[in-house]
Amino acid sequence: MREKLIYTLGILGTLVMVYNLHTIFLDLPDEAMQGAVYRILFIHVPAVINAFTFLAVALCTSVAFLATKKFIYDSISVACIEVATAFMLVNLVTGSIWGRNQWGIWWTWDLRLTSMLICFLLYLGYLLMRPAITEPTQRATMSAFISIFAFADVPLVIMAIRLPNVRTQHPGPVLETGNLAPAFVPPFLLGMLALFLIGSALVLVRLHQETSRREIDSIRRELHAV
Amino acid sequence: MRAVAADRVWKYFGDYPALRGASLEVEKGACLALLGRNGAGKTTLLRILANLSKPTKGQVTTPDRRKVGYLGHGIGVYDDLSALENLKLFGRLLGVQNPHSTAIQALERVDLARVKDGLAREFSRGMRQRLAVARAFLHEPELLLLDEPFTSLDDRAVAVLQSLLRDARNNGATIVMSTHQIREAMELASDVALLERGKIVFAGPQSPEMLQDPGWLYRTHGEPQA
Amino acid sequence: MKDGLVAALAIAGKDLRTELRTKESLTASLSFSLVILVLFSFAFDLGRDELYAISGGLLWLVYSFAGALIVNRSFARELPNDCLDVLVSSPAPGWAICLGKTVAAFLLLVTVELITLPFFGLFYNIAWWHSSGTLFAVILLATWGIAVVGVSFSAVTVNVRLRELMLPVLLYPILIPLLVSAIGVTTALFSEDPQMLSANGVSLQLLIVFDIMYTSLALYMIEFILIV
Numbered sequence: 001m002r003e004k005l006i007y008t009l010g011i012l013g014t015l016v017m018v019y020n021l022h023t024i025f026l027d028l029p030d031e032a033m034q035g036a037v038y039r040i041l042f043i044h045v046p047a048v049i050n051a052f053t054f055l056a057v058a059l060c061t062s063v064a065f066l067a068t069k070k071f072i073y074d075s076i077s078v079a080c081i082e083v084a085t086a087f088m089l090v091n092l093v094t095g096s097i098w099g100r101n102q103w104g105i106w107w108t109w110d111l112r113l114t115s116m117l118i119c120f121l122l123y124l125g126y127l128l129m130r131p132a133i134t135e136p137t138q139r140a141t142m143s144a145f146i147s148i149f150a151f152a153d154v155p156l157v158i159m160a161i162r163l164p165n166v167r168t169q170h171p172g173p174v175l176e177t178g179n180l181a182p183a184f185v186p187p188f189l190l191g192m193l194a195l196f197l198i199g200s201a202l203v204l205v206r207l208h209q210e211t212s213r214r215e216i217d218s219i220r221r222e223l224h225a226v
Numbered sequence: 227m228r229a230v231a232a233d234r235v236w237k238y239f240g241d242y243p244a245l246r247g248a249s250l251e252v253e254k255g256a257c258l259a260l261l262g263r264n265g266a267g268k269t270t271l272l273r274i275l276a277n278l279s280k281p282t283k284g285q286v287t288t289p290d291r292r293k294v295g296y297l298g299h300g301i302g303v304y305d306d307l308s309a310l311e312n313l314k315l316f317g318r319l320l321g322v323q324n325p326h327s328t329a330i331q332a333l334e335r336v337d338l339a340r341v342k343d344g345l346a347r348e349f350s351r352g353m354r355q356r357l358a359v360a361r362a363f364l365h366e367p368e369l370l371l372l373d374e375p376f377t378s379l380d381d382r383a384v385a386v387l388q389s390l391l392r393d394a395r396n397n398g399a400t401i402v403m404s405t406h407q408i409r410e411a412m413e414l415a416s417d418v419a420l421l422e423r424g425k426i427v428f429a430g431p432q433s434p435e436m437l438q439d440p441g442w443l444y445r446t447h448g449e450p451q452a
Numbered sequence: 453m454k455d456g457l458v459a460a461l462a463i464a465g466k467d468l469r470t471e472l473r474t475k476e477s478l479t480a481s482l483s484f485s486l487v488i489l490v491l492f493s494f495a496f497d498l499g500r501d502e503l504y505a506i507s508g509g510l511l512w513l514v515y516s517f518a519g520a521l522i523v524n525r526s527f528a529r530e531l532p533n534d535c536l537d538v539l540v541s542s543p544a545p546g547w548a549i550c551l552g553k554t555v556a557a558f559l560l561l562v563t564v565e566l567i568t569l570p571f572f573g574l575f576y577n578i579a580w581w582h583s584s585g586t587l588f589a590v591i592l593l594a595t596w597g598i599a600v601v602g603v604s605f606s607a608v609t610v611n612v613r614l615r616e617l618m619l620p621v622l623l624y625p626i627l628i629p630l631l632v633s634a635i636g637v638t639t640a641l642f643s644e645d646p647q648m649l650s651a652n653g654v655s656l657q658l659l660i661v662f663d664i665m666y667t668s669l670a671l672y673m674i675e676f677i678l679i680v
Binding site: 273276277278279280290291292294296298299300301302303304305306307311315316318319320321361 | 455458459462463465466469470473474532533534535537538539540541542543544679680
């Protein structure tokens with residue numbers, strides 16, 4: 001059942017992605033000012049939106065774990081955070097490529113890039129800490145704690161980088177200001193959907209792996225106790 | 227009247243159950259010797275009773291923390307504080323009325339009064355153990371939880387501990403003591419419980435057979451060794 | 453509640469007393485700060501204006517490195533002899549233990565910072581005393597933030613492998629908003645730039661929000677970490 005779900009999500013997501021890429025590369029014209037590279041934004045922005053979606057889910061499941069002590073919530077947390085971190089990395093790399101093309105530099109310390117890098121580092125710390133704790137209950141509790149602290153930091157990071165003494169040259173949000181040309185909206189939304197489906201499939205795979213690992217660990221302990 | 231009770235307590239470390247539905251009731255004023263092999267779950271159960279760990283499933287009834295004294299594997303005194311400072315600190319944490327004079331009295335009881343201003347790190351092993359015992363009995367607790375208290379005590383410390391335990395019993399305190407040293411424990415114990423692989427397989431008053439032949443209990447009620 | 457505050461005070465006193473007796477983390481922290489100050493002077497060869505532009509950043513980098521050393525010791529000092537078990541099983545509530553240790557770490561870190569400040573002024577020729585009122589306010593607010601998050605993470609990493617490495621890796625990203633604000637205000641105060649000074653209000657507000665939010669989170673959630 002679970003495997004069927006994973007395959008369905010994965011294949012569906014891949015199909016949507018392939019269709020979308022086809023549209024993006026072949027049907028859409030080059031953008032007036034940016035040329036061809038603007039197409040990377042159809043991955044760049046959906047990646048960050050999906051990343052934050054999965055981080056929000058991880059926050060809820062972290063709180064749920066602390067409340068109920070059920071390990072399924074811990075497994076969902078780590079799976080979501082891993083996938084979200086991967087998406088954040090995708091966002092950083094695609095943003096860097098776009099920036100190199102448009103601004104001539106691989107990196108700059110502007111508002112969006114900086115806050116994204118910090119969020120990436122926050123959750124990278126979470127992922128680095130997990131293997132360092134061997135006992136599963138402790139690992140889950142500490143991870144939940146860190147996850148909540150990290151998520152609480154995200155709005156503060158955004159506020160802090162906005163402080164007057166930080167320059168910014170990142171273009172403003174495109175969706176809200178309505179500057180996105182009508183032709184671009186469907187591929188954008190499909191891009192979000194594709195990444196969401198693929199991300200969900202990956203979360204389920206990771207979830208299964210985490211559950212199996214716990215089972216193995218407990219069997220090993222059982223054997224040693226005899 | 228129950229002083230402390232555990233009702234079908236399960237404790238999981240990951241997926242491994244260290245305690246599997248352990249149930250125990252200790253009457254007020256009793257002295258219970260908790261026996262069991264290494265890995266049976268004695269320390270886990272005592273830690274849960276001492277509020278150091280939460281059970282995964284099941285209920286635990288313990289008196290107010292102010293009335294509980296805990297002596298675990300570590301001696302639990304600060305090396306960089308003097309004997310008097312250590313006991314005054316714990317007196318304050320335990321809500322003792324007059325920390326200073328109570329500390330002095332406790333030090334006299336364990337025969338450490340003449341070194342009250344010496345740092346704990348300068349003490350010999352036996353002296354540190356006596357200081358630890360003083361700490362556990364400082365607030366005249368109604369419930370004493372002792373995890374293998376006679377292990378690695380020198381003769382003087384054993385004598386002090388036995389004397390304090392007898393006094394505590396005369397004052398109506400309840401004692402739960404996990405131990406390997408069955409002989410010392412049997413002299414004081416009124417009741418005995420055997421913990422085997424996370425379950426209480428025997429709980430009842432001490433009988434002459436146990437006193438004469440300490441291994442009798444394991445043979446009669448315990449699981450055959452692999 | 454009152455018992456909790458008494459316990460917090462006792463624990464803070466205990467931490468301070470043991471630290472003043474051994475001076476372990478104080479000495480380490482102070483020496484490290486001074487060494488870093490000297491190292492940075494080799495790293496940069498700057499004119500007057502450029503130096504003022506990075507002055508806040510320099511100071512708070514030094515303070516954060518010093519801070520990591522001090523908060524690391526906070527729960528680590530409870531490990532020998534299993535003293536942490538005694539604290540947790542005592543009637544003292546979890547929040548009292550956290551608060552006591554945060555106060556102790558805060559006081560120790562402020563001490564290191566105040567001792568380091570004149571050396572900073574000396575090595576880099578920065579007249580830090582001109583607007584000392586606001587400067588001290590920033591130091592106190594930001595140091596509390598470092599202490600409260602640092603002590604909480606000290607509790608989290610106390611049983612973790614490679615604790616000395618894991619604590620900074622977790623701590624610094626969380627502290628970035630706090631450090632950015634503190635650096636902004638400090639640089640503005642040192643360079644006495646009116647344009648930058650006008651932004652101080654917002655930065656100080658951010659510091660206060662940071663402190664309140666993380667103090668509440670830490671005190672509320674510390675029990676989950678201490679009693680697993």
